Amino acid sequence: MKNYREMTPAERAQERAEVQAHYQRLKDLNLKLDMSRGKPGKDQLDSVSDILTVLTDPADCICEGMDVRNYGFMTGAPAARRLMAELLGCRPEEVMMGGSSSLALMYGLVMRGYCFGMTRSPVPWSQVPGRKWLCPVPGYDRHFKITEVFGFEMIPVPMTPDGPDMDLVEELVKDPLVKGIWCVPKYSNPDGIVYSQETVERFAKLEPAAPDFSVIWDNAYCVHEFEGDYLPFPDIIGMCREAGHPDLVYEFASTSKITFPGAGISCMASSEANVAFQAKLLGVQMISYDKVNQLRQVMYLKDKEHTLAVMKKHAAILQPRFACVLRWLENEIAPRGLGHWQTPKGGYFVSFFTLPGLAKRTVALCREAGVVLTDAGATYPLGKDPQDSNIRIAPSLPPVHELEAAMEVLCTSLELAALEQMG
Amino acid sequence: MKNYREMTPAERAQERAEVQAHYQRLKDLNLKLDMSRGKPGKDQLDSVSDILTVLTDPADCICEGMDVRNYGFMTGAPAARRLMAELLGCRPEEVMMGGSSSLALMYGLVMRGYCFGMTRSPVPWSQVPGRKWLCPVPGYDRHFKITEVFGFEMIPVPMTPDGPDMDLVEELVKDPLVKGIWCVPKYSNPDGIVYSQETVERFAKLEPAAPDFSVIWDNAYCVHEFEGDYLPFPDIIGMCREAGHPDLVYEFASTSKITFPGAGISCMASSEANVAFQAKLLGVQMISYDKVNQLRQVMYLKDKEHTLAVMKKHAAILQPRFACVLRWLENEIAPRGLGHWQTPKGGYFVSFFTLPGLAKRTVALCREAGVVLTDAGATYPLGKDPQDSNIRIAPSLPPVHELEAAMEVLCTSLELAALEQMG
Numbered sequence: 001m002k003n004y005r006e007m008t009p010a011e012r013a014q015e016r017a018e019v020q021a022h023y024q025r026l027k028d029l030n031l032k033l034d035m036s037r038g039k040p041g042k043d044q045l046d047s048v049s050d051i052l053t054v055l056t057d058p059a060d061c062i063c064e065g066m067d068v069r070n071y072g073f074m075t076g077a078p079a080a081r082r083l084m085a086e087l088l089g090c091r092p093e094e095v096m097m098g099g100s101s102s103l104a105l106m107y108g109l110v111m112r113g114y115c116f117g118m119t120r121s122p123v124p125w126s127q128v129p130g131r132k133w134l135c136p137v138p139g140y141d142r143h144f145k146i147t148e149v150f151g152f153e154m155i156p157v158p159m160t161p162d163g164p165d166m167d168l169v170e171e172l173v174k175d176p177l178v179k180g181i182w183c184v185p186k187y188s189n190p191d192g193i194v195y196s197q198e199t200v201e202r203f204a205k206l207e208p209a210a211p212d213f214s215v216i217w218d219n220a221y222c223v224h225e226f227e228g229d230y231l232p233f234p235d236i237i238g239m240c241r242e243a244g245h246p247d248l249v250y251e252f253a254s255t256s257k258i259t260f261p262g263a264g265i266s267c268m269a270s271s272e273a274n275v276a277f278q279a280k281l282l283g284v285q286m287i288s289y290d291k292v293n294q295l296r297q298v299m300y301l302k303d304k305e306h307t308l309a310v311m312k313k314h315a316a317i318l319q320p321r322f323a324c325v326l327r328w329l330e331n332e333i334a335p336r337g338l339g340h341w342q343t344p345k346g347g348y349f350v351s352f353f354t355l356p357g358l359a360k361r362t363v364a365l366c367r368e369a370g371v372v373l374t375d376a377g378a379t380y381p382l383g384k385d386p387q388d389s390n391i392r393i394a395p396s397l398p399p400v401h402e403l404e405a406a407m408e409v410l411c412t413s414l415e416l417a418a419l420e421q422m423g
Numbered sequence: 424m425k426n427y428r429e430m431t432p433a434e435r436a437q438e439r440a441e442v443q444a445h446y447q448r449l450k451d452l453n454l455k456l457d458m459s460r461g462k463p464g465k466d467q468l469d470s471v472s473d474i475l476t477v478l479t480d481p482a483d484c485i486c487e488g489m490d491v492r493n494y495g496f497m498t499g500a501p502a503a504r505r506l507m508a509e510l511l512g513c514r515p516e517e518v519m520m521g522g523s524s525s526l527a528l529m530y531g532l533v534m535r536g537y538c539f540g541m542t543r544s545p546v547p548w549s550q551v552p553g554r555k556w557l558c559p560v561p562g563y564d565r566h567f568k569i570t571e572v573f574g575f576e577m578i579p580v581p582m583t584p585d586g587p588d589m590d591l592v593e594e595l596v597k598d599p600l601v602k603g604i605w606c607v608p609k610y611s612n613p614d615g616i617v618y619s620q621e622t623v624e625r626f627a628k629l630e631p632a633a634p635d636f637s638v639i640w641d642n643a644y645c646v647h648e649f650e651g652d653y654l655p656f657p658d659i660i661g662m663c664r665e666a667g668h669p670d671l672v673y674e675f676a677s678t679s680k681i682t683f684p685g686a687g688i689s690c691m692a693s694s695e696a697n698v699a700f701q702a703k704l705l706g707v708q709m710i711s712y713d714k715v716n717q718l719r720q721v722m723y724l725k726d727k728e729h730t731l732a733v734m735k736k737h738a739a740i741l742q743p744r745f746a747c748v749l750r751w752l753e754n755e756i757a758p759r760g761l762g763h764w765q766t767p768k769g770g771y772f773v774s775f776f777t778l779p780g781l782a783k784r785t786v787a788l789c790r791e792a793g794v795v796l797t798d799a800g801a802t803y804p805l806g807k808d809p810q811d812s813n814i815r816i817a818p819s820l821p822p823v824h825e826l827e828a829a830m831e832v833l834c835t836s837l838e839l840a841a842l843e844q845m846g
Contacts, residue, residue, distance in 0.1 A: 037494065039493055039494050039495075040493065042490065045481070045484075045490065045492040045493060046481055049481035049484070049492070052478055052479045052480075052481065052484075052715075053479045055475055056475045056476045056479075057475070058468070058469055058472035058475065061468075061472070061475075067465065067468065068686070069468040069472070069683040069684070069686060070462055070463065070468060070683070070684050070685065071460065071462050071679075071684045071685045072462075072685070099522050099523065099713070100522065100712065100713040101708075101709040101710065101711075101712075103708070103709050103710065104708050104709040107707065107708040107709070108708075111534060111538070114538065115534070115537065115538065115549075115572075115573070116572070126538075126549065142707075142710075145707050146707060149538075149539070149704075149707050150538070256494075260492040260493070260715055261492070261493050261494045261710075262493065262494045262495070262709075262710055262711045262712070262713065262714065263491070263492060263713045263714060263715035263716065281572075284530065284565075284568050284569060284572050285524075285526070285527050285530040285531075286524040286526050286527040286530070286685075287524065287526065287565075287684075287685055288524075288685045289523065289524075289685070290522070290523040290685060290686045290713070290716065291685065291686060292475075292683055292686035293686065293713065293716065
């Protein structure tokens, strides 16, 4: 195997004929494979399905003076707040429980900022023409979509191996129109980068011009190692408190990738003032979230130690899938010089960068051959990847034998796209 | 017993001394009773707690090609859509499932109208200065709070024994600034009034000036009879379709008062166009609602026939509570001529009207004596009851022996308030 750029035109022509034939053979298999979303596979769901039977006795529903079967307690069941606080390293009183979706909590936060303003807002964000939001790239498409629909100009901030480029972030927040930033601090979506201690400290010490600048700290993968042991991670809420910026950060987490996706529980952690402010606004929206499911999750997960044991079961299922993806990239893409990637140890994605200008074509070729990937560009605001390079690979759903086929299609499609481009 | 207004001043003075002494004795009991909210009692929760054990086998989680334990299917599990459609009398494709709170779905609908506009909006509601909303009174305080926070001027519409005053509604909707109306069509909150067939037909045929006028049809008590058999009720969605106004109405329901309050499932029913439009906007907010709980509710409730059988268990618990409240009003208030009330056969409230000017004082006296009622005025927009007359009594939570005590306090408090006023 040879780097494509080092081939002679004749060599490339021959390679193209071979790759084209290979691609056609793969297409003829009529595959139907999905690597588009961070959905756990059936084996992961089965491994945690004992949660269906932990809460069967009505007597268990009455705990700490609260009947979880009835209305009330907007901030959630105390036991659930304690569990999530333990996972995040913050205090229970800094945690407010949500429903089955942390994305819905984040959307709600931005929506309330837009309609009513945040704890320290001079005016609601809807009344701030030219409002802006910082978007580390590549990032999570669903984050970007939220700030898109609420009319923020989204400013890309490049990711480094230590997290977002903090020199740039510190510069950009001098603009009072900049109202917030999206962060996935541990195993970032999609790069799988863990923010360094220094990055987290610089966030806690951030001095934005806007009094209502909000760091959205989506700690979606706080205990989600698939390779190696649990990696301790700093508590941003406590660090902000100590830095004298208690209201700066809103942290989010859920059990969607601990128990059942879309049927777990979520939470927001922030200063007690922010929690009180948000709970008051949320009280207009609903009476309380589903506390029966909060209790069910607590009974199943018990505490941090047991939760980490549950995560080991997920890791055992996920690790071979990631290994498969990385092996294909290593064996097929590296020698041909067609791209580079991060090697994550947790999270749900492999962030793969093709040579510039090849991502869209590669994803389209994959789709034609029956392999669905996240749309090229999705990891950038408005779906616009200026380099047309990043592809988010989500290996969690298909079993390994299907991943093998899907990765063969992906590598072949990229090879074909590269050869088409090189002419 | 004598009507207070027919008493001589001397008789009233003597009565006042006696009532004052009676009130003091009650106060000395140091009661702590709550008739403020439509919360079911523990016996109701126990009667449906078998729902905790209906879904224990992981194999049950895969139904109709969907694994309810995983992400996806924004509009909900098909079996849940069918169940709710059967309860409401509409088509499954007109139903979109929500989470554990129908109030959150209603808030979401108004919020999206405010931020983004409805299916037929020329502009989002936030861009309509002087926007207005019709509020049948007395009504549900949580409804009014939603339109309050989104900046609608709320126009009270009197309730009649057949529903809202439709002559007035038809007149008011000629104003294009009027964007919607709150309705609880069956066992209205708080009056317990069932809208007549004619009222429902007039809603379906409504010709509002605003193309995005929205009837919010909160069918919270669609199967919630506590006295007598299930009362069939017209399907507003089908009637709107047939009247050529398919997008006019958004209907809501939940299982909060069928299974567990705040831990059941909710739905919105509307035209397929409205469902598609809302589902698209909701797709920015979350990936999908909790389908495990959707399936759990379906497995427990099975179908309409079985749901009505479950409701009979609730009725057997609720009926004596309502009978107790009504007996006290009949025996103590009627002879003294101090108020009037509706006699509901379903729902969760007794709507009681004192003589003008006595509600606030009565509720305050109750509170002093340890009995919490819904704040006087809460059943009117901005909490302002122009007559200071309506008190919403919620008898569902306390056991009957506590209700006896609470009603004694309520009647005595009203008597005292009336005698104070009459001087």
